[in-house]
Ligand SMILES: C[C@@]1(CC(=O)O)c2cc3[nH]c(cc4nc(cc5[nH]c(cc(n2)[C@H]1CCC(=O)O)[C@@](C)(CC(=O)O)[C@@H]5CCC(=O)O)C(CC(=O)O)=C4CCC(=O)O)c(CCC(=O)O)c3CC(=O)O
């Protein structure tokens with residue numbers, strides 16, 4: 001390999017650059033917060049080129065940021081939207097801008113991560129932000145008004161209402177009322193009215209926004225306005241926005257890693273779909289948990305002799321063991337367990353154990369599925385189903401839920417095709 005070829009190869013296999021797609025704001029404090037967050041993400045992802053692009057109001061735009069990253073990163077880019085909800089920016093504006101940037105660098109691939117909102121770590125942060133202003137108030141005697149942006153997409157507003165419910169149950173508050181700054185209701189004054197009517201004495205208004213900007217300003221102004229009209233009403237405190245904290249950076253870094261793995265696999269792990277004849281052959285499963293339970297029946301249906309090595313078994317696996325359909329070694333995996341197995345599933349919840357199992361299987365030339373890290377194994381489990389006497393299998397791109405959904409659709413389609421099963 002020449003030096004140039006080697007450099008090209010290194011660029012191709014290097015981790016792709018990240019572009020953080022933020023909203024943009026006229027508030028200089030908000031723009032500075034987005035930059036501070038990007039710095040924290042750089043700390044969390046050493047060696048990764050981290051760029052920042054904005055939907056509006058702040059430069060550079062997302063298309064420019066994506067094009068720049070694609071030219072420096074050998075045509076592979078991960079975009080993580082710095083957005084809590086899945087409104088119009090996440091569904092439309094950012095994908096359109098990505099496409100504009102991507103087509104400027106022919107042949108490039110962009111992986112686009114989901115929005116941040118559902119991550120449980122962000123809910124923990126919300127509880128922390130509330131606790132920071134509670135002071136001597138107890139959670140049980142405090143009403144929270146959780147303020148979101150409001151959107152023309154009902155599903156996005158419903159996610160905010162669901163978040164309010166989760167914060168209520170997880171934080172043990174008297175109640176959590178959702179409110180919206182724009183587009184939909186209840187607006188913030190209406191939610192404060194509602195809290196007062198329900199007898200609230202202490203209210204914390206929580207702006208559920210990432211950074212300082214118009215949304216935070218409006219939340220503060222509307223709260224102050226409401227209080228001046230209700231001088232004898234409940235006491236009201238306003239919590240801070242999320243800000244460029246390490247936890248938010250960790251969520252962005254996690255989203256990046258998931259998409260980067262997907263890009264790796266989609267590009268470099270083509271698989272061959274085979275129908276293994278396992279009748280009477282030894283198959284080893286290491287780990288007796290949920291995933292092992294989901295996979296064991298298909299192996300037994302194929303007539304495999306299934307051996308499970310695991311300190312624990314789920315109830316279903318235990319019943320199969322009692323019925324003599326599988327054999328069980330009730331202990332941790334040990335070197336040598338692969339033995340004569342033709343096919344191995346490394347499904348423990350310990351990545352170190354799964355690595356050792358996969359390495360032993362590799363040496364023994366037995367194909368091995370790794371449940372925790374597809375790239376570390378030598379086989380993938382297809383999503384399968386039976387239809388019209390046929391076995392239908394789908395292997396995807398490490399998007400198991402999508403793969404399973406496609407399988408469901410195929411099973412249904414095959415069932416209704418005009419090629420009847422002659423045995424029916
Ligand atoms: C690559 C592959 C290799 C292999 O394991 O064989 C793989 C890998 C991984 N899966 C992960 C997570 C989940 N996988 C499922 C479900 C299924 N996974 C299946 C197959 C495959 N999964 C292989 C081909 C995939 C493809 O073709 O796209 C299905 C289709 C078939 C089956 O299991 O029978 C089955 C559908 C079941 C059905 O019929 O409905 C669920 C849902 C659940 O468990 O309820 C989750 C929880 C998260 C979520 O919901 O997204 C993780 C992260 C683990 C972690 O976080 O540590 C990895 C590791 C990685 O990607 O590196």
Ligand SMILES: NC(=O)C1=CN([C@@H]2O[C@H](COP(=O)(O)OP(=O)(O)OC[C@H]3O[C@@H](n4cnc5c(N)ncnc54)[C@H](O)[C@@H]3O)[C@@H](O)[C@H]2O)C=CC1
Pocket residue numbers: 286287288289290291292309310311312313314331332333347348349350353370371372400
């Ligand atoms: N590929 C896939 O479809 C999915 C993969 N996963 C991954 O697979 C792993 C297993 O997931 P679950 O089955 O849900 O976990 P689980 O917690 O239900 O089961 C883990 C099993 O591993 C066993 N185990 C632990 N240490 C062991 C050792 N040293 N030797 C042998 N067995 C050992 C445990 O006793 C338990 O039976 C998870 O860590 C996750 O990374 C999770 C969901 C889906």
